[in-house]
Amino acid sequence: MSKKTIEVVVNGRTHRAEVPARRMLSDFLRDDLFLTGTKRGCETGVCGCCSVLIDGEVIKSCLSLAVHADGHEVTTIEGLAVDGVLHPVQEAFVNHGGLQCGYCTPGFIMTTVAMLNDNPNPTEDEIRHGLNGNLCRCTGYVGIVESIKAAAEKLRGN
Amino acid sequence: MNKPEISNAFTTVGRETPQINAIEKVLGKAVYSADMKMAGMLHAKVLRSPHAHARIVGVHTEEARALPGVHAVLTGDDTPTRMTGIHHKQHRILAAGKVRFIGEEVVAVVAEDEETARDAIDLIRVDYEPLPEVFDTGEALRAGTIEVHDGSGNLACEYNVVRGDVDAAFAQAALVHEDSYETHSQYAGYMEPMATLAWRTSDGRLHILTSTQTAFLQRMRIADAVEMPVSKVRVIQATVGGGFGGKTAEECNSLICAWLATRVDRPVKFVNSRLDDFQGCRSSPPEKIWIKMGVDKDGIIIAKEVKIVADCGAYEGLAGHVLQVSTVRSDNMHRYLKNVRLNGKLAYTNNPPHGALRGFGGPQAAFALNSHIAVMAEKLGLDVVEMLKRNAIKSGDTSVHGFQIGSSGLSECLDQVSDGIGWDSKKTRPKDIGVKRRGIGFGTAIHVSGNREMGNWDGSTVIAKMAPDGRVTLMTGECDMGQGAFTMLAQCCAHELNIPLSQVTVLPTDTDMSPYGHGSIASRVTILAGNAAIKAAREVRERLLTLASEKLGVPKEDLDMANGEVFAKSPAPNQKIPFGDLARLHIYRAGGEALQVTATYDPPTFLAMATPEQYGNVAPGYSFAAQAAEVEVDTETGQVRVLETFVSDDCGKALNPLAVHGQTCGAAVMGIGWALYEQMRYEDGRLLNGNFADYTMPTADSVPYIQSGIVESMEPNGPYGAKGASETAIVPGAAAIANAVYDAIGVRIKTLPITPEKILAGLRAKQAAQDASGASR
Amino acid sequence: MKDFDYLEPASIAEASEMMLAHPGGSVMAGGTALMLALRQRMVTPSHVISLRRIRDLRGITHTPAEGLRIGALALHAEVARSPLVRQHAPMLADMASRLANPQVRNQGTIGGNLCYGDPATDPPSCLLALNADVVLRSARGTRVLKVDQFATDYFATALEPGEIVSEIRIPPSAFDAGYHARFLRTAAEHRPLVNFAVSLRKQGDACEDVRMVIGASTRVPTRLRKAEDWMKGKTVTARLAAEVADLGASEIEPISDIRGDGSFRRDMARTACRRTIEDLFNPAGSAATSAA
Ligand SMILES: Cc1cc2nc3c(=O)[nH]c(=O)nc-3n(C[C@H](O)[C@H](O)[C@H](O)COP(=O)(O)OP(=O)(O)OC[C@H]3O[C@@H](n4cnc5c(N)ncnc54)[C@H](O)[C@@H]3O)c2cc1C
Ligand code: FES
Ligand code: FES
Numbered sequence A: 001m002s003k004k005t006i007e008v009v010v011n012g013r014t015h016r017a018e019v020p021a022r023r024m025l026s027d028f029l030r031d032d033l034f035l036t037g038t039k040r041g042c043e044t045g046v047c048g049c050c051s052v053l054i055d056g057e058v059i060k061s062c063l064s065l066a067v068h069a070d071g072h073e074v075t076t077i078e079g080l081a082v083d084g085v086l087h088p089v090q091e092a093f094v095n096h097g098g099l100q101c102g103y104c105t106p107g108f109i110m111t112t113v114a115m116l117n118d119n120p121n122p123t124e125d126e127i128r129h130g131l132n133g134n135l136c137r138c139t140g141y142v143g144i145v146e147s148i149k150a151a152a153e154k155l156r157g158n
Numbered sequence B: 001m002n003k004p005e006i007s008n009a010f011t012t013v014g015r016e017t018p019q020i021n022a023i024e025k026v027l028g029k030a031v032y033s034a035d036m037k038m039a040g041m042l043h044a045k046v047l048r049s050p051h052a053h054a055r056i057v058g059v060h061t062e063e064a065r066a067l068p069g070v071h072a073v074l075t076g077d078d079t080p081t082r083m084t085g086i087h088h089k090q091h092r093i094l095a096a097g098k099v100r101f102i103g104e105e106v107v108a109v110v111a112e113d114e115e116t117a118r119d120a121i122d123l124i125r126v127d128y129e130p131l132p133e134v135f136d137t138g139e140a141l142r143a144g145t146i147e148v149h150d151g152s153g154n155l156a157c158e159y160n161v162v163r164g165d166v167d168a169a170f171a172q173a174a175l176v177h178e179d180s181y182e183t184h185s186q187y188a189g190y191m192e193p194m195a196t197l198a199w200r201t202s203d204g205r206l207h208i209l210t211s212t213q214t215a216f217l218q219r220m221r222i223a224d225a226v227e228m229p230v231s232k233v234r235v236i237q238a239t240v241g242g243g244f245g246g247k248t249a250e251e252c253n254s255l256i257c258a259w260l261a262t263r264v265d266r267p268v269k270f271v272n273s274r275l276d277d278f279q280g281c282r283s284s285p286p287e288k289i290w291i292k293m294g295v296d297k298d299g300i301i302i303a304k305e306v307k308i309v310a311d312c313g314a315y316e317g318l319a320g321h322v323l324q325v326s327t328v329r330s331d332n333m334h335r336y337l338k339n340v341r342l343n344g345k346l347a348y349t350n351n352p353p354h355g356a357l358r359g360f361g362g363p364q365a366a367f368a369l370n371s372h373i374a375v376m377a378e379k380l381g382l383d384v385v386e387m388l389k390r391n392a393i394k395s396g397d398t399s400v401h402g403f404q405i406g407s408s409g410l411s412e413c414l415d416q417v418s419d420g421i422g423w424d425s426k427k428t429r430p431k432d433i434g435v436k437r438r439g440i441g442f443g444t445a446i447h448v449s450g451n452r453e454m455g456n457w458d459g460s461t462v463i464a465k466m467a468p469d470g471r472v473t474l475m476t477g478e479c480d481m482g483q484g485a486f487t488m489l490a491q492c493c494a495h496e497l498n499i500p501l502s503q504v505t506v507l508p509t510d511t512d513m514s515p516y517g518h519g520s521i522a523s524r525v526t527i528l529a530g531n532a533a534i535k536a537a538r539e540v541r542e543r544l545l546t547l548a549s550e551k552l553g554v555p556k557e558d559l560d561m562a563n564g565e566v567f568a569k570s571p572a573p574n575q576k577i578p579f580g581d582l583a584r585l586h587i588y589r590a591g592g593e594a595l596q597v598t599a600t601y602d603p604p605t606f607l608a609m610a611t612p613e614q615y616g617n618v619a620p621g622y623s624f625a626a627q628a629a630e631v632e633v634d635t636e637t638g639q640v641r642v643l644e645t646f647v648s649d650d651c652g653k654a655l656n657p658l659a660v661h662g663q664t665c666g667a668a669v670m671g672i673g674w675a676l677y678e679q680m681r682y683e684d685g686r687l688l689n690g691n692f693a694d695y696t697m698p699t700a701d702s703v704p705y706i707q708s709g710i711v712e713s714m715e716p717n718g719p720y721g722a723k724g725a726s727e728t729a730i731v732p733g734a735a736a737i738a739n740a741v742y743d744a745i746g747v748r749i750k751t752l753p754i755t756p757e758k759i760l761a762g763l764r765a766k767q768a769a770q771d772a773s774g775a776s777r
Numbered sequence C: 001m002k003d004f005d006y007l008e009p010a011s012i013a014e015a016s017e018m019m020l021a022h023p024g025g026s027v028m029a030g031g032t033a034l035m036l037a038l039r040q041r042m043v044t045p046s047h048v049i050s051l052r053r054i055r056d057l058r059g060i061t062h063t064p065a066e067g068l069r070i071g072a073l074a075l076h077a078e079v080a081r082s083p084l085v086r087q088h089a090p091m092l093a094d095m096a097s098r099l100a101n102p103q104v105r106n107q108g109t110i111g112g113n114l115c116y117g118d119p120a121t122d123p124p125s126c127l128l129a130l131n132a133d134v135v136l137r138s139a140r141g142t143r144v145l146k147v148d149q150f151a152t153d154y155f156a157t158a159l160e161p162g163e164i165v166s167e168i169r170i171p172p173s174a175f176d177a178g179y180h181a182r183f184l185r186t187a188a189e190h191r192p193l194v195n196f197a198v199s200l201r202k203q204g205d206a207c208e209d210v211r212m213v214i215g216a217s218t219r220v221p222t223r224l225r226k227a228e229d230w231m232k233g234k235t236v237t238a239r240l241a242a243e244v245a246d247l248g249a250s251e252i253e254p255i256s257d258i259r260g261d262g263s264f265r266r267d268m269a270r271t272a273c274r275r276t277i278e279d280l281f282n283p284a285g286s287a288a289t290s291a292a
Helices: A025-032 A088-095 A105-118 A124-130 A142-157 B022-026 B062-066 B114-122 B166-172 B215-225 B253-263 B274-280 B319-333 B362-380 B384-391 B410-421 B423-428 B485-497 B525-552 B579-587 B657-677 B733-745 B756-776 C012-021 C034-039 C076-081 C083-088 C090-098 C102-107 C110-116 C123-129 C225-231 C238-251 C262-281
Strands: A003-010 A013-020 A051-054 A057-060 A073-075 B042-048 B054-060 B070-075 B105-111 B125-130 B155-163 B175-182 B195-200 B206-210 B233-237 B268-271 B287-295 B301-313 B339-348 B436-449 B460-466 B472-476 B504-507 B559-562 B565-568 B576-578 B596-601 B621-634 B640-650 B706-711 C005-007 C026-028 C047-050 C060-063 C067-071 C133-138 C141-146 C151-153 C164-170 C177-183 C194-203 C206-215
Touching: A013 A025, A051 A105, A057 A105, A057 C102, A088 A105, A088 A142, A088 B022, A105 A124, A105 A142, A105 B022, A105 C102, A124 A142, A142 B657, B042 B114, B042 B253, B042 B274, B054 B105, B062 B070, B062 B114, B070 B114, B070 B253, B105 B114, B105 B253, B155 B319, B166 B287, B166 B301, B166 B339, B175 B362, B195 B253, B206 B215, B206 B253, B215 B233, B215 B253, B253 B268, B253 B274, B287 B319, B287 B362, B301 B319, B301 B362, B319 B339, B319 B362, B319 B436, B362 B384, B362 B436, B362 B733, B384 B410, B384 B436, B410 B423, B410 B436, B410 B621, B410 B640, B410 B706, B423 B436, B436 B733, B460 B525, B460 B579, B472 B485, B472 B525, B485 B504, B485 B525, B525 B559, B525 B565, B525 B576, B525 B579, B525 B596, B565 B579, B576 B579, B621 B657, B621 B733, B640 B657, B640 B733, B657 B706, B657 B733, B733 B756, B756 C262, C012 C047, C012 C133, C012 C164, C026 C034, C060 C083, C067 C083, C076 C083, C076 C090, C076 C102, C076 C110, C083 C090, C090 C123, C090 C177, C090 C194, C110 C123, C110 C164, C123 C177, C123 C194, C123 C206, C177 C262, C194 C262, C206 C225, C206 C238, C206 C262, C225 C238, C238 C262
Parallel strands: A003 A073, B042 B268, B206 B233, B301 B339, B472 B504, B640 B706, C005 C047, C026 C047
Antiparallel strands: A003 A013, A051 A057, A051 A073, B042 B105, B054 B125, B070 B105, B155 B339, B175 B287, B195 B206, B195 B268, B287 B301, B436 B621, B460 B472, B460 B596, B559 B565, B565 B576, B621 B640, C060 C067, C067 C164, C133 C141, C133 C164, C177 C194, C194 C206
């Protein structure tokens, strides 16, 4: 089995690891770093459950090899809360019906964090288009859209 | 002075309440089955049949076995010979002898890691001798055709229900109309593919951590299939990433994984890939529905005849129950309907098996029924909402099939939706004549809250335990698969004990520890487990007050509780005692024991399934919904956009409006998906689009902001008046959209889904008909 | 995914050598297309040769003489927000901002898109309408092809062993308007059913010059030459738009698959074409409906 040594900063911590070349980034996070908040929901890059940030930009970790993260900074759902205090996006998802089963939630939250970085005051249309790489079967998206509006407002206020 | 009511300053009942496990979910800390790891854990993968019907002639596994890292390669011949299934025991854990659908599990591999298991799968060769196949239900039911199960005639089950005098009623009717409708199969589409981790312990017991909505049914079925006593099998519910009916006792991921764990010495994990999940799932049965309906001159429905042929696929599972619902349930929405003749047939085919899905047969029937009613209202010159209201069943009614309607907010739903979407003004505005045309349509729904169908018990048990620190732990056999059932139970308990919600923990279902429960099906949990939780909490309350009364020397009537303390209201308001002290006192005294209460609520319902008449009150409550949709049809592209939709759900009482709206919006969007976007595309039994790129579920930008309204009809049997609210809203949507499409362009789509191609074909046919009638004039 | 060896060449020359040394290998750019094929084991390369360390494949530059140069590794998102692309090829930036979804735009490259040859994508038709050049390099040298020379068939390109796409060049053009319409079969789809790209030069209501391309519904992006000829030099009326669209739709050979059969695709191509032209000219009598 072909292996490769990589150095990745994940949620602020530097990890040096030897990984099989065929290890997907999502599996590396889940199986090697035990960051199971990043989910797997499909094989086609559609569902967005595996979304994480690389150098601040949102990507699907099932479409990337772990070796491709070498030298980069990865943020996963586990990296958002600081000292147990929820990130405003997380808090909004809790309070505004942004989740039910919670399986899609890490992906939506990561996408939202990136979206609001780029566009702190999105319209509902922009929110919905910005979410078209993520699927949720539970909420019908209403609670998610509400959560994002609330989070945007809070983040703008800060 | 009057005695004050029980105070419940801490109650969350009726208030928007985030799920009690929401925080672990947003932190990414909730543990789903696939997240679990055990020391020495192995990984399973299965090889599926590429044939819809074939004899297995030879299975060559030598190469796979020889691959380093492979622990076991097992075939159908290795599985217990005992058959498994819900009613009809029809298949083994892996196919043996024959395969009957494409995707059926044939060989399982257990290996050190997933990729190695996958590598091994690629090395297996199976020789098949193809058999003739049957995919069409009409063909399947023709005498003398190929049989999927020998001697079955391909008839899995049949329902015949006749009430009143249908022919006489048709003769009296002012208008009789008949037509046929067709529905297609929907995939549950939960975001978490099925995943299971199973292991044996040295005492010979089998432990299964899985994603399930019915832990105890799983235990029963797995124990039976692997030939172990039920008490030696333990099913633990992990956090579940959505179920929607697809994670009951029909899916095979958990069964295969459990069995594999009995065959190797290490824990086995089996995580479905999405393709596995598509191929191994039980999607909803497609149905062909013929309706003949008679109404009087005022639009009152007086006679109805229905014939349904549903596609079972290769194995029966729950499809028979689903068909039963499609056949009879929607009749119970109409208060004057007394004459019905119903026939439902379920046909085996070599399509993948169908089974339970949110709405459980309701959406299929409602699509046909609400389309049909819209046609008849138009023929009568009646506003369809008016017609629906005239027929709407009311609280106190007993329906044609003996449903005793304790509460019905159907009329109120219709009013709320009408107002909410602006029905009157939209209905009367001039018709669009351009390329894009708007239209509006309606649909209605009934659903059960609970359903007496398994033995003569539809109860639910909740155990409430108070720890020595005064916090309460609840245990239930029902499951939370994201709908918020545990939050609801905690709310009931906190309300009764007047404590903050944070003082209540609800444990995930574990068949070793939780009280027995049928699980989360038939929208039963709120009404049944909710009542059980209230009963348990009241008993805890009673015990606390009794003890406190002794301890404080204050009569019980003068005691109340708040925030984890019992206190004396008068004459000495300072006297109080914390729950923790009472919980300890409950133990540490002669003859004491930990404060633990078991309470069961079994509703006053009737096991109609077991009688030939199939008549009687099956559920303690019935939920209703109405939905209007406004669509815009692009007459050049055939695209249908839902511009606006309003859904009202009569859930009795919204214990948690946040959760009810969430369920309603989710169900409505799933309904839009079924109507417009989703379709399991089969070619000779082969699923062509087993992935999310091609099986297109609604995205955020493909649906409107769902407007959701709540009607509180206060169900007498319900906990604080509540009944089920998670399935009803998937039922009315497809008809609302189809009716709106008709309103927009005058084309009636009777076969779901409503695709651009069908819209364009319908417009062409309409044009051709107009041209022809123009030419003949 | 089958096991493979992973290589990271630092230069185009080195990459080319590796490709020749490992004929069973696959090049990887962003990975969004290749990863799917690997995971489904449709492709089982002995080596994966990642381009990510090759500096020469990055960057977006512009010179008045040569026009835009977009490195093959430019992400869709980079193309979308590049001020240079927005200024000199706004329809390309606009297209890139709408294709796929935010994540894929942050991972997929324009070069990878072209090299995969997947018809159900957006950049090829857009680049053809912009008369773009695809620059191919190998240890042996450089070739420059037009998009319709580069895309040879369904999932097939003119790439030869050892060759990689290094950049895309968009020459300065005499066109002054354009649009790329991405048409989805339903709003819930993830891939375009058809797309229509047009570059044109307007003179009031008249069309002086035009390039039109249909993609996604054809094996390779297809120039609508007859339609172009018909449109050139004419005043664009609603009627002309319809005629052009009819002609254009007759010029394509649509594919048929589960996402749409050929005649439906042809109809949608016609509609997308007509609506886009109408939107660009807004003639009286047009239905004033947006294409996508
Ligand atoms: C969910 C989803 C939705 C999508 N929707 C759209 C859409 O709406 N519109 C659209 O246009 N596209 C869409 N795409 C496709 C997307 O644009 C492509 O996947 C992406 O652009 C490919 O680029 P990449 O860098 O990831 O390619 P890779 O996966 O890295 O490579 C693809 C192929 O090209 C070869 N290759 C890559 N770079 C080079 C090079 N420089 N020289 C030679 N060979 C090379 C590789 O060997 C491989 O065979 C979608 C993809 C996904 C997963
Ligand atoms: S798991 Fe990555 S997009 Fe679905
Ligand atoms: S919350 Fe369950 S899929 Fe989104």
